[in-house]
Amino acid sequence: xxxxxxxxxxxxxxxxxxRGVDAHNLKLGMWVFLASEVMFFTAxxxxxxxxxxxxxxxxxxxxxxxxxxxTAFNTFLLICSSVSxxxxxxxxxxxxxxxxKVWLLLTIIGGAMFxxxxxxxxxxxxxxxxxxxxxxxxxxLAALVANGTLPxxxxxxxxxxxxxxxxxxxxxxxxxxxxxTYLYFTKALRGKYTQQDYRGIETVGLYWHFVDLVWIILFxxxxxx
Amino acid sequence: MDTVQHKHPPYLLIWLYLALMxxxxxxxxxxxxxxxxxxxxxxxGLAVWKALLVAMFFMHLKFERWNLRILxxxxxxxxxxxxxAAISQKFW
Numbered sequence: 001x002x003x004x005x006x007x008x009x010x011x012x013x014x015x016x017x018x019r020g021v022d023a024h025n026l027k028l029g030m031w032v033f034l035a036s037e038v039m040f041f042t043a044x045x046x047x048x049x050x051x052x053x054x055x056x057x058x059x060x061x062x063x064x065x066x067x068x069x070x071t072a073f074n075t076f077l078l079i080c081s082s083v084s085x086x087x088x089x090x091x092x093x094x095x096x097x098x099x100x101k102v103w104l105l106l107t108i109i110g111g112a113m114f115x116x117x118x119x120x121x122x123x124x125x126x127x128x129x130x131x132x133x134x135x136x137x138x139x140x141l142a143a144l145v146a147n148g149t150l151p152x153x154x155x156x157x158x159x160x161x162x163x164x165x166x167x168x169x170x171x172x173x174x175x176x177x178x179x180x181t182y183l184y185f186t187k188a189l190r191g192k193y194t195q196q197d198y199r200g201i202e203t204v205g206l207y208w209h210f211v212d213l214v215w216i217i218l219f220x221x222x223x224x225x
Numbered sequence: 226m227d228t229v230q231h232k233h234p235p236y237l238l239i240w241l242y243l244a245l246m247x248x249x250x251x252x253x254x255x256x257x258x259x260x261x262x263x264x265x266x267x268x269x270g271l272a273v274w275k276a277l278l279v280a281m282f283f284m285h286l287k288f289e290r291w292n293l294r295i296l297x298x299x300x301x302x303x304x305x306x307x308x309x310a311a312i313s314q315k316f317w
Contacts, residue, residue, distance in 0.1 A: 090233045209279055212283070221272075
């Protein structure tokens with residue numbers, strides 16, 4: 001069998017499948033949900049684009065307000081957790097329950113660390129005076145606004161779009177960590193996933209990779225551009 | 226499921242690509258002295274490339290049937306249309 005054929009057959013375990021798409025109903029449901037999520041995040045990103053490029057003045061330069069090295073590390077962490085998730089999927093598809101538990105646990109830890117680092121980032125930003133409404137009077141960033149390093153007119157827009165986009169993404173990551181933790185303790189640890197039935201892992205994996213995919217886009221447009 | 230040994234995509238290699246591209250993005254954003262518009266295009270290109278790698282290999286879209294792929298693809302032109310409409314509003 002060719003590589004594509006073997007992998008394709010791996011993607012289609014013999015569960016009751018929805019006609020036409022050849023996918024079990026959990027997977028199909030997740031894909032429909034993810035299609036709606038594409039529109040949700042597009043609405044956020046689209047709003048950001050119009051606010052930023054229609055703003056009455058310059059936008060803060062990348063790295064002036066946000067801690068890019070810390071977030072770059074966080075991005076790397078999320079990519080690693082995406083790999084560990086797909087390795088968990090591959091392990092149980094091969095019937096290896098032990099490695100499923102190991103990779104799934106690593107994914108949960110990676111996701112929890114991402115949320116923890118994002119909480120640290122938020123705390124640090126608020127301490128420096130960066131709020132969803134703009135810059136707090138008397139703060140370190142207010143001094144940068146006063147000396148012209150940061151633009152006064154757009155800091156409110158910057159704060160609100162930054163916290164809304166990254167906040168909603170962080171919420172999605174948190175939901176993913178909770179879902180994986182639930183599956184880890186109620187299913188994976190009890191050996192309920194087998195080579196014949198690993199639909200839960202596949203479904204939560206799709207969600208997790210989507211969260212990673214969204215962050216890849218957000219990291220670029222919020223932190224680098 | 227049949228017991229034939231299945232090959233998986235090279236996940237660790239894709240992880241390496243993603244890590245290297247993230248490093249390239251950082252270098253591009255903060256180190257390379259190139260025109261801002263070119264930088265913008267290159268950064269967005271890298272981001273889309275990384276997102277495609279995740280979708281194709283980690284989400285296995287590359288190996289799914291077209292009927293299922295379309296589910297994910299249909300919102301994308303709608304999303305592009307939405308962003309285009311939002312941007313073009315500036316010129317109305």
